[in-house]
Amino acid sequence: MSVTEEHQSQLSDKLRHNLEKGLHDVQARWTVPTAFLNDPEVHDVERERVFGRSWVYLAHESEIAKPGDYVVRYIAEDQFIVTRGEDGNVRAHLNSCRHRGMQICRAEMGNTSHFRCPYHGWTYNNGGKLVGVPAGKEGYDNKLEKADWNLRSIPQLDTYKGMIFGCLDPHAESLSDYLGDFKFYLDIVMDRSDAGMEVVGAPQRWIVDANWKLGSDNFVGDAYHTMMTHRSMVELGMAPPDPMFALYGEHVHTEHGHGIGIIGPPPGIPLPEFMGMPDNIIDEMKARLKPEQVEIFRPNNFIHGNVFPNLSIGNFMISKDHVSAPTAFLTLRLWHPLGPGKMEVYSFFLVEKDAPDWFKEEGYKTYLHTFGISGAFEQDDAENWRSITRVLAGQFARKGDLNYQMGRGALTPDPDWPGPGVAYPMDYAEANQRNFLEYWMELMLEDRPVSDKPSEAHRSPNGAQGNGKVEALAGTKETVEA
Amino acid sequence: MTIEAQTPQTQVVDTAVREITEWLFAEAALLDAGKYREWLDLMAQDLHYVVPLRVTREREAETDIIEGMTLMDDDWDTMEMRVLRLETEYAWAEDPPSRSRHFVTNVRVVGGDKDDEFKVASNLLLYRTRGDVPTYDILSGERHDVLRRVDDGFHMVQRVVVLDQTTIMTHNFALIM
Numbered sequence: 001m002s003v004t005e006e007h008q009s010q011l012s013d014k015l016r017h018n019l020e021k022g023l024h025d026v027q028a029r030w031t032v033p034t035a036f037l038n039d040p041e042v043h044d045v046e047r048e049r050v051f052g053r054s055w056v057y058l059a060h061e062s063e064i065a066k067p068g069d070y071v072v073r074y075i076a077e078d079q080f081i082v083t084r085g086e087d088g089n090v091r092a093h094l095n096s097c098r099h100r101g102m103q104i105c106r107a108e109m110g111n112t113s114h115f116r117c118p119y120h121g122w123t124y125n126n127g128g129k130l131v132g133v134p135a136g137k138e139g140y141d142n143k144l145e146k147a148d149w150n151l152r153s154i155p156q157l158d159t160y161k162g163m164i165f166g167c168l169d170p171h172a173e174s175l176s177d178y179l180g181d182f183k184f185y186l187d188i189v190m191d192r193s194d195a196g197m198e199v200v201g202a203p204q205r206w207i208v209d210a211n212w213k214l215g216s217d218n219f220v221g222d223a224y225h226t227m228m229t230h231r232s233m234v235e236l237g238m239a240p241p242d243p244m245f246a247l248y249g250e251h252v253h254t255e256h257g258h259g260i261g262i263i264g265p266p267p268g269i270p271l272p273e274f275m276g277m278p279d280n281i282i283d284e285m286k287a288r289l290k291p292e293q294v295e296i297f298r299p300n301n302f303i304h305g306n307v308f309p310n311l312s313i314g315n316f317m318i319s320k321d322h323v324s325a326p327t328a329f330l331t332l333r334l335w336h337p338l339g340p341g342k343m344e345v346y347s348f349f350l351v352e353k354d355a356p357d358w359f360k361e362e363g364y365k366t367y368l369h370t371f372g373i374s375g376a377f378e379q380d381d382a383e384n385w386r387s388i389t390r391v392l393a394g395q396f397a398r399k400g401d402l403n404y405q406m407g408r409g410a411l412t413p414d415p416d417w418p419g420p421g422v423a424y425p426m427d428y429a430e431a432n433q434r435n436f437l438e439y440w441m442e443l444m445l446e447d448r449p450v451s452d453k454p455s456e457a458h459r460s461p462n463g464a465q466g467n468g469k470v471e472a473l474a475g476t477k478e479t480v481e482a
Numbered sequence: 483m484t485i486e487a488q489t490p491q492t493q494v495v496d497t498a499v500r501e502i503t504e505w506l507f508a509e510a511a512l513l514d515a516g517k518y519r520e521w522l523d524l525m526a527q528d529l530h531y532v533v534p535l536r537v538t539r540e541r542e543a544e545t546d547i548i549e550g551m552t553l554m555d556d557d558w559d560t561m562e563m564r565v566l567r568l569e570t571e572y573a574w575a576e577d578p579p580s581r582s583r584h585f586v587t588n589v590r591v592v593g594g595d596k597d598d599e600f601k602v603a604s605n606l607l608l609y610r611t612r613g614d615v616p617t618y619d620i621l622s623g624e625r626h627d628v629l630r631r632v633d634d635g636f637h638m639v640q641r642v643v644v645l646d647q648t649t650i651m652t653h654n655f656a657l658i659m
Contacts, residue, residue, distance in 0.1 A: 106538065107538050108539070108648065109539070110539060110540065110543065201550040201552075202535060204535060204551070204650075205648065205650065206649060206650035206651075206652065206653070206654075207649060207652070208653040209617075229574065231570070231572035232567045232570040232572040232573045232574075235572065236570070238563075322559075322562070322563045322566060323559050323563075324559070364551075365555065365560075368554070369556070369563065373553055373650060373654055374533070374554040376563065376564065376567050378654070379576075379654040379655070380573070382654045383654065384574065386653055
């Protein structure tokens with residue numbers, strides 16, 4: 001057996017059968033097996049075949065603005081130090097000493113020029129290079145080749161509009177190709193201003209005993225749940241009172257499972273254009289975005305979406321309470337998988353760096369009181385997702401199907417939509433969710449070998465799309481040797 | 483935000499300590515009974531209720547509390563919104579309700595910045611179960627309150643709940659701490 005074959009996970013006959021059935025059903029019947037939402041084997045395979053191959057969001061460049069700044073983030077169980085070097089380049093090193101595997105950084109965030117391992121004192125600079133080994137002469141006779149024992153770099157790292165993504169598969173396509181047509185929609189949210197976005201403070205982190213896919217499934221296309229899950233907010237006047245509000249929206253998905261929903265106010269409801277964003281941001285946005293992007297954004301109140309696999313976007317114009325006027329805010333969130341029935345949510349609040357203080361303050365308050373761990377909307381989402389996960393643990397429950405038939409036989413793609421992807425002319429639809437799960441099932445079934453060897457195509461990450469350069473090269477030497 | 487240590491030299495008189503301790507116990511009883519409207523009546527109109535966001539930092543770092551972002555940051559209006567929400571028939575996160583117990587210990591009272599105010603620190607252990615699942619959530623933290631004396635007792639002006647976790651081990655903050 002070759003090295004590459006050793007790295008390939010095997011599917012049980014039962015799971016393979018379920019995935020093949022699921023792929024057939026999602027296209028032919030618009031259903032998906034329940035078995036994928038709380039099953040230990042699904043989770044094991046998923047870590048390798050989904051999280052081991054996809055571009056996974058790690059951090060935002062504004063979180064590590066200065067040289068030496070770092071945050072510690074994850075792709076499934078793998079822990080990476082995402083840091084900006086003295087040269088300004090962004091890197092991600094596995095947070096594990098090359099000597100005996102100790103965590104070299106046990107803080108979540110900070111600023112440092114070097115990382116010294118607490119176990120035996122091996123010291124690395126924040127470029128990942130091993131620069132100091134205690135007792136190098138006495139213990140190693142000066143023969144330890146330090147250059148061979150740098151921190152392992154993430155196989156691929158790249159940024160898009162300030163968002164830093166990592167990928168464990170050195171053969172995976174570039175981030176730009178992976179995002180593909182979805183970049184058109186990401187730009188509408190992330191690229192409105194010249195100075196770019198900033199993460200305020202740090203993400204809220206908390207545990208929900210629910211499968212991570214339920215978060216992605218909700219954000220990728222589910223406007224439908226608003227009127228029941230968030231009925232309490234409808235009653236307080238904080239969610240749309242019109243049960244048909246999502247008819248005034250668009251439901252769009254692209255390749256690789258990405259999807260977005262974009263909803264405006266019903267005709268005759270006087271809400272400000274561009275979510276009431278500050279004038280200076282609207283001016284910059286009009287100059288930065290394409291005319292068709294500007295027109296898509298102009299009537300919006302709600303944008304929800306998901307970058308496959310687990311990065312969700314919420315750009316909502318809501319009120320912070322029952323007596324205040326609505327303000328727009330932007331949240332990114334990670335549904336970080338911790339097990340078949342457990343996830344950790346990382347909920348980030350972002351705002352345009354050059355927005356006026358009133359907008360930053362109102363946006364922060366509105367985000368906090370609606371989404372996040374204490375948000376009046378998201379509290380109820382978490383309750384639903386954990387209850388679904390619990391009830392689908394049963395062996396009988398796992399033999400059922402989930403219904404994704406909204407719009408079946410009635411909904412046809414929108415011929416007039418000015419953006420890329422497959423678009424439907426209202427946001428009461430589940431095509432995005434089917435597209436998300438279809439791509440997930442394709443990845444799960446793909447018996448592609450996984451290798452540590454980097455491919456030539458990916459040795460030069462395209463940093464030009466971000467605000468800074470990225471470097472995933474420090475580990476090339478050791479991965480070649482592996 | 484700075485949290486001042488309280489030394490025995492600044493302890494206020496016994497009667498106020500007893501009154502305030504009883505007030506905290508009565509407050510906890512309202513919260514554990516789900517009587518949020520009655521609880522809101524104990525809040526001052528200028529209420530500021532904050533749950534800071536903490537991160538793991540080295541000991542040498544100035545603070546492990548994040549500036550600019552929190553887990554909760556409420557005033558009286560937003561708190562009323564939470565109570566109004568729970569009074570609807572559609573607040574799924576707490577309907578059916580959690581079973582909670584606020585264990586309030588280590589109460590420390592000192593004089594406040596104004597004559598009619600007290601600074602009150604207490605330790606909180608919040609125990610929470612939901613449904614028939616055989617698991618429980620525990621939140622541990624220290625509360626830093628400012629209580630103002632009013633005609634019929636005290637109103638809470640400020641509460642800062644510093645939890646002993648960075649990654650929070652409960653699925654939402656549908657309960658008031």
